[in-house]
Amino acid sequence: MGVGxxxxxxxxxxxxxxxxxxxxxxxxxxxxxxxxxHFAERGIESDVLATLDANPDDxxxxxxxxxxxxxxxxxxxxxxxxxxxxxxxxxxxxLARRRALRTVTFVHEPWVPATRLSWLVLSPLQRHQLHRxxxxxxxxxxxxxxxxxxxxxxxxxxxxxxTLGDPPPIVTEPALDxxxxxxxxxxxxxxxxxxxxxxxxxxxxxVVGADAVxxxxxxxxxxxxRASWDCRGRLLGxDVLATLGQASLVLAPFIDGITxxxxxxxxxxxxxxxxxxxxxxLFDGVFGEGPVSLAETRDEFGRTAAEAWNTPDPSGARAQRxxxxxxxxxxxxxDARLLELLLGA
Numbered sequence: 001m002g003v004g005x006x007x008x009x010x011x012x013x014x015x016x017x018x019x020x021x022x023x024x025x026x027x028x029x030x031x032x033x034x035x036x037x038h039f040a041e042r043g044i045e046s047d048v049l050a051t052l053d054a055n056p057d058d059x060x061x062x063x064x065x066x067x068x069x070x071x072x073x074x075x076x077x078x079x080x081x082x083x084x085x086x087x088x089x090x091x092x093x094x095l096a097r098r099r100a101l102r103t104v105t106f107v108h109e110p111w112v113p114a115t116r117l118s119w120l121v122l123s124p125l126q127r128h129q130l131h132r133x134x135x136x137x138x139x140x141x142x143x144x145x146x147x148x149x150x151x152x153x154x155x156x157x158x159x160x161x162x163t164l165g166d167p168p169p170i171v172t173e174p175a176l177d178x179x180x181x182x183x184x185x186x187x188x189x190x191x192x193x194x195x196x197x198x199x200x201x202x203x204x205x206x207v208v209g210a211d212a213v214x215x216x217x218x219x220x221x222x223x224x225x226r227a228s229w230d231c232r233g234r235l236l237g238x239d240v241l242a243t244l245g246q247a248s249l250v251l252a253p254f255i256d257g258i259t260x261x262x263x264x265x266x267x268x269x270x271x272x273x274x275x276x277x278x279x280x281x282l283f284d285g286v287f288g289e290g291p292v293s294l295a296e297t298r299d300e301f302g303r304t305a306a307e308a309w310n311t312p313d314p315s316g317a318r319a320q321r322x323x324x325x326x327x328x329x330x331x332x333x334x335d336a337r338l339l340e341l342l343l344g345a
Contacts, residue, residue: 013045014342015063015101017092018074021050027263028074028108030163035072038335052080052088060095070102070342075133076109077126084112084126093136104341105133107142107151108160108261139341143261146282158337159260159284161329162270164237167245170272170318174248178204178230179309180273181251182244183264184221185210190278191224193253193298197276197305205251207231208243209264245271249309252276253301257283258292260329265292269325272318276305286328291321 018032036046047068049059063071073092077084089105096103111126112119130151134140140155142148148155181194184207198205205226207215211233215225225231235243244250250273252258252265257280260266268275269292276293278301288294293308295301339345 012043013047013063013066013068014039014339015059015068015071015096016046016048016074017071017089018048018050019052019079021048027160027163027261028076028079030263031108031160032074034163034165034331035335035338038332039339041332042336042339044339049092052086056088056092056095060092060099060101063096064099064101068101069344070104071096072338072342073103073105073133073137075105075107075130077111077129083122085122085129090129090133090136093133097136097138102139102342102344103137104139104141104338105137106158106338107134107140107147110142110147110150138344141338141341144259144282145284156341157260158334159329160263160266161260161331161334162267163263163331164241164267164270167241167270167322168238170245170322174313175246176206176243176248178206179249179251179305180206180208180244180247180268182208182240182267184208184215185218186254186262186264188254188256189264190253190255190298191220193278193295193301194251195224196298196302197251197253200302200306201309203309205229206243206247208240209234241267241271244268244273247273248313249273249305250275251305253278253295254280256280258287258294259284260286266325266329269321269329272320272322272325274308274313274317274321276301276308290324290328291317 021029021032039046073089080086080088093103110130112123114120114123140151141158143159145157148157212231215231216222250268252275258265258277259282265275265277279294279296293304295304
């Protein structure tokens with residue numbers, strides 16, 4: 001079901017709770033910025049509550065008075081509190097329901113796993129916090145099928161897709177002389193596997209998203225930095241896509257497997273670039289049916305990357321990868337579905 005003119009006529013605005021927008025660096029902020037743009041293309045204004053200091057009663061009253069039909073809560077626990085604990089999302093959801101505002105909670109990350117001593121306490125507290133929030137929401141959405149199972153029946157799986165804007169024209173002949181890693185500080189990026197692939201290929205590495213100084217200072221990436229790497233720093237979205245479009249290969253292994261929330265890998269796929277990624281505990285099976293090369297172990301990842309690097313890309317393969325991406329992850333399609341959920345269409 002699409003969002004038609006009748007739906008737009010009923011509501012010219014929606015509300016979004018997204019702390020840090022538009023200045024904070026991160027995938028949630030990028031996602032919110034894309035939603036604001038794509039909703040505007042459909043004639044829907046977005047009123048974004050971006051500060052943790054705002055009065056939620058005042059905010060929800062303003063939204064109701066403006067005639068907003070839906071409230072989107074962008075949820076990652078640590079967006080709202082240093083330990084990932086905060087009553088703000090639940091308070092907003094409760095007040096929105098009281099004012100007959102439809103509430104959709106987008107769970108980008110649910111709770112920390114109980115894998116560290118401090119998280120043994122935080123994990124159940126965050127889990128309880130999220131379940132309280134989802135009970136007060138009309139719809140719960142997540143980009144990870146495994147999380148949908150944990151969040152309960154009725155949770156909708158909705159990938160994020162690339163958040164870098166419309167892809168520029170593709171490059172017929174890739175021009176970069178080394179594989180590429182984009183967003184080197186992404187949580188869950190498996191640098192051990194990347195190093196194995198770099199050594200197997202033997203061609204250095206191009207890093208997009210941090211310069212050498214930033215890499216050196218980073219607690220994880222800094223341990224692996226080599227003087228021969230080409231670290232290109234933070235680029236505008238269109239420049240990132242243009243660079244990815246010149247790549248022959250992108251390395252994107254994640255400790256929990258590739259899913260629809262991994263926007264760095266999805267940005268590469270939006271340009272049709274050959275991408276090598278990983279399976280894992282959260283792996284989304286849709287990637288097993290597509291053009292992404294996958295590995296289950298570090299050694300397999302190195303071999304797979306080297307084989308992809310040394311094998312010419314078949315004619316038409318890039319166009320086929322782009323078509324697959326558009327079928328499953330086209331951002332306007334995804335954002336139209338989210339708008340349907342917000343409007344109750």
